[in-house]
Amino acid sequence: MQFKHARAAVTAVFDDPNLVSVAGLVPAMRLAQRVGLADLSQQRLSVPTDKGANAGAKVSALVAGMLAGADSIDDLNLLRHGGMAKLFDRVYAPSTLGSFLRAFQFGHVRQLDAVASRVLQNLTSQAPLLQTRPGEHVMVDLDDTIIEVHGYGKQGAGFGYSGVRGLNALFASASTSSSAPVVLAQRLRKGSAGSPKGAARIVADALATLRRMNPGDGPRILVRADSAFYGHATIGTAIKAGADVSVTVRMDPAVKAAIGTIPADAWTTIEYTDAILDETTGQWISRAEVAEVPFTAFRSRKKAEQVTGRLVVRRIPDLNPKQLDAPTLFDTWRHHAFFTTTDVEIMDTVTADKTHRGHAVIEQVHADLKNGPLAHLPSGVFTANSAWLVLAVIAFNLTRTAGILADHAGRLAKATTATIRRTLINVPARLARSARRITLHLPEAWPWEPAFTRLFAITHAPPPAATT
Numbered sequence: 001m002q003f004k005h006a007r008a009a010v011t012a013v014f015d016d017p018n019l020v021s022v023a024g025l026v027p028a029m030r031l032a033q034r035v036g037l038a039d040l041s042q043q044r045l046s047v048p049t050d051k052g053a054n055a056g057a058k059v060s061a062l063v064a065g066m067l068a069g070a071d072s073i074d075d076l077n078l079l080r081h082g083g084m085a086k087l088f089d090r091v092y093a094p095s096t097l098g099s100f101l102r103a104f105q106f107g108h109v110r111q112l113d114a115v116a117s118r119v120l121q122n123l124t125s126q127a128p129l130l131q132t133r134p135g136e137h138v139m140v141d142l143d144d145t146i147i148e149v150h151g152y153g154k155q156g157a158g159f160g161y162s163g164v165r166g167l168n169a170l171f172a173s174a175s176t177s178s179s180a181p182v183v184l185a186q187r188l189r190k191g192s193a194g195s196p197k198g199a200a201r202i203v204a205d206a207l208a209t210l211r212r213m214n215p216g217d218g219p220r221i222l223v224r225a226d227s228a229f230y231g232h233a234t235i236g237t238a239i240k241a242g243a244d245v246s247v248t249v250r251m252d253p254a255v256k257a258a259i260g261t262i263p264a265d266a267w268t269t270i271e272y273t274d275a276i277l278d279e280t281t282g283q284w285i286s287r288a289e290v291a292e293v294p295f296t297a298f299r300s301r302k303k304a305e306q307v308t309g310r311l312v313v314r315r316i317p318d319l320n321p322k323q324l325d326a327p328t329l330f331d332t333w334r335h336h337a338f339f340t341t342t343d344v345e346i347m348d349t350v351t352a353d354k355t356h357r358g359h360a361v362i363e364q365v366h367a368d369l370k371n372g373p374l375a376h377l378p379s380g381v382f383t384a385n386s387a388w389l390v391l392a393v394i395a396f397n398l399t400r401t402a403g404i405l406a407d408h409a410g411r412l413a414k415a416t417t418a419t420i421r422r423t424l425i426n427v428p429a430r431l432a433r434s435a436r437r438i439t440l441h442l443p444e445a446w447p448w449e450p451a452f453t454r455l456f457a458i459t460h461a462p463p464p465a466a467t468t
Helices: 025-034 037-044 055-067 074-079 094-102 106-124 199-213 232-240 253-260 321-325 349-370 382-406 417-425 449-460
Strands: 138-148 165-176 179-189 221-225 244-248 289-297 307-317 333-340 429-434 437-441
Touching: 025 037, 025 055, 025 382, 025 417, 025 449, 037 055, 037 106, 055 074, 055 094, 055 382, 074 094, 094 382, 106 179, 106 199, 106 382, 138 179, 138 199, 138 349, 165 199, 165 349, 165 382, 179 199, 179 349, 179 382, 199 221, 199 232, 221 349, 232 244, 232 307, 244 349, 253 289, 253 307, 253 333, 289 349, 307 349, 333 349, 349 382, 349 417, 382 417, 382 449, 417 449
Parallel strands: 138 221, 221 244
Antiparallel strands: 138 165, 165 179, 244 333, 289 307, 307 333, 429 437
């Protein structure tokens, strides 16, 4: 693409009070209003009145800034341009919102957690967030990630398992085979915190939220996690809440002994990296094989706390260069095992292994959040950053719902936050007011006009009449 008028004089003047660059905030914040974001925040947050007055409006402003792409407190200035004040009430200065965040204590963060949970529950009534097929599990993935920080003023910053200086964020997401993930629960921890710290509480909060989203006899729930979360507290909490588990185990003596009891003819070849399907036999030609054996976890604990299930093991040849130079008499294998309580009649060995490998979906959630509001943790105060994390999750779930409403059968239903922001939120518009009505004049031939129009129509339709 080349400039059309190469020799023409072009002048740039910032002088139009009726332009906005984020017209998509109109339907997005209307959606937030319909699910009670401001009202819930106003009712539940007890931040001191000198900084926490109008808490509902300030929470809405922070979420709106994140929806528009803000990843720091200064970026919230994005809400104070052109005709934004004509569209939205109480467009706060970044300094005001920063003071509001710094007034948070741990109890206020927990109050905000409750707001995020109920907003997600209300979003379920607006769009089909977690669609399941008959007999399908809802997958709850648990994992933590390090958010890198810089400078010595960050409370709680430290070097964790990744060797990067930062703060540790723990998330629990929910997804299905046909639905993109939403975040059920979250917690910010010190950078040096171990992965399982507080995991049992997160699992309890996540499953409680999921039950509220699916009242009554909802679908079965499967909690997936890696070996860092293989402990009685986390697994016991999930089972007590009625969920199944699929958790990677550490290769301790009990696990190695169980693997050693698997018969040689019990292994099944599976689809894996570089696998080839034999069209004649219908079998996979692969280096990876799976098998299972009954297993009781936590045998060192009292009998009431022991958990029975299956140990599913995947093995691949150990291609250690030292062994290639001096081949062994027998094949040597590397084993990857996980413990699951799922019923073998519902999920056989091969299916259980493939399902467990889908745990990587939460890594996409981490990447999505770090490509948006969690690119930085903007304050030096730990509790302010904790509140920022919860607000980022609220914005993530709102964006996910907006994508589903805008393009239920298309690619936006599973698109990343950045794609939804680019196509539906960051849309320029000129405001025209006549007869107490504001009209948004949007760009002609906008490629995603049908999706934007659909979202706008749904969020501006009258709410359904209450039934008695």
